Amino acid sequence: MTVVYWLAYGLLAAGALLSLVRLARGPSLLDRVVATDTLLVIIAAGLAVHAALERDPTVVPVLVVVSLLAFVGSVSVARYIGGMMLRSPKNEPADQPAGEVPR
Amino acid sequence: MNDISSVGDVVAVVLLLIGSFLCLTAGLGVLRFPDVLTRMHAGTKPQVLGFLLIMLGGAIRLQGWSTTWMLLLVAAFQMLTAPVSAHMISRVAYRRRHVRRDLLLVDDLRSGEARDSVYRGDEPADAPPEEPGRALVESRREDEVHRDDGAQREDGADRERPS
Numbered sequence: 001m002t003v004v005y006w007l008a009y010g011l012l013a014a015g016a017l018l019s020l021v022r023l024a025r026g027p028s029l030l031d032r033v034v035a036t037d038t039l040l041v042i043i044a045a046g047l048a049v050h051a052a053l054e055r056d057p058t059v060v061p062v063l064v065v066v067s068l069l070a071f072v073g074s075v076s077v078a079r080y081i082g083g084m085m086l087r088s089p090k091n092e093p094a095d096q097p098a099g100e101v102p103r
Numbered sequence: 104m105n106d107i108s109s110v111g112d113v114v115a116v117v118l119l120l121i122g123s124f125l126c127l128t129a130g131l132g133v134l135r136f137p138d139v140l141t142r143m144h145a146g147t148k149p150q151v152l153g154f155l156l157i158m159l160g161g162a163i164r165l166q167g168w169s170t171t172w173m174l175l176l177v178a179a180f181q182m183l184t185a186p187v188s189a190h191m192i193s194r195v196a197y198r199r200r201h202v203r204r205d206l207l208l209v210d211d212l213r214s215g216e217a218r219d220s221v222y223r224g225d226e227p228a229d230a231p232p233e234e235p236g237r238a239l240v241e242s243r244r245e246d247e248v249h250r251d252d253g254a255q256r257e258d259g260a261d262r263e264r265p266s
Contacts, residue, residue, distance in 0.1 A: 001106060035142075041150045075191055
């Protein structure tokens with residue numbers, strides 16, 4: 001049992017550390033968004049592993065909150081970066097249907 | 104109570120270990136891959152498969168219907184929201200030229216959405232991969248090249264079409 005504990009938490013911690021390094025080093029904002037998303041998923045997975053190994057269902061509602069938070073955070077930052085992006089002036093038909101793209 | 108006593112416990116522990124291993128691979132991929140799209144490709148592996156495996160292991164090991172339903176809710180929510188956030192992040196990444204285009208083999212959006220990838224005004228504090236002026240010039244050149252290309256293809260399509 002101890003071996004399982006160490007192995008599971010070790011793998012999760014290694015993954016979290018690697019994505020944390022990417023979060024610190026990431027050259028652009030979107031890299032940090034992706035790294036934050038991965039980090040939150042790994043944290044939720046760690047909570048679930050704790051709940052499963054200890055047979056302790058008290059942290060299960062926290063899982064719902066963490067996964068919801070990850071979604072809301074990444075989508076809002078992505079929309080914020082997309083809002084920074086203005087269209088170039090020669091692209092006047094703003095709502096061009098996608099069917100006009102030559103394939 | 105915490106021991107591994109039955110077959111179900113062994114299965115649950117194996118599922119938990121596989122899920123943890125997928126989290127490690129996600130960290131590796133997020134650190135090692137070259138651009139946003141490939142990092143997201145690696146990072147969404149545990150987001151669906153690893154998370155589902157860990158939820159399954161937890162549902163086997165935590166007996167009781169209320170926790171099982173809650174874990175099922177979390178898994179369904181994750182499967183519902185992962186494509187949405189991935190779509191939004193990758194769309195913004197493509198338009199803001201955070202993609203290593205020299206590593207792409209197929210680029211279906213090149214003549215379509217790449218046209219509005221030139222950004223002006225609010226630039227993020229982190230350095231964009233290309234200069235705005237050079238990106239503008241390059242995108243205009245790409246537009247012209249692809250407009251010609253598209254016109255030729257449309258002609259070809261008209262010729263092929265029996266009228």
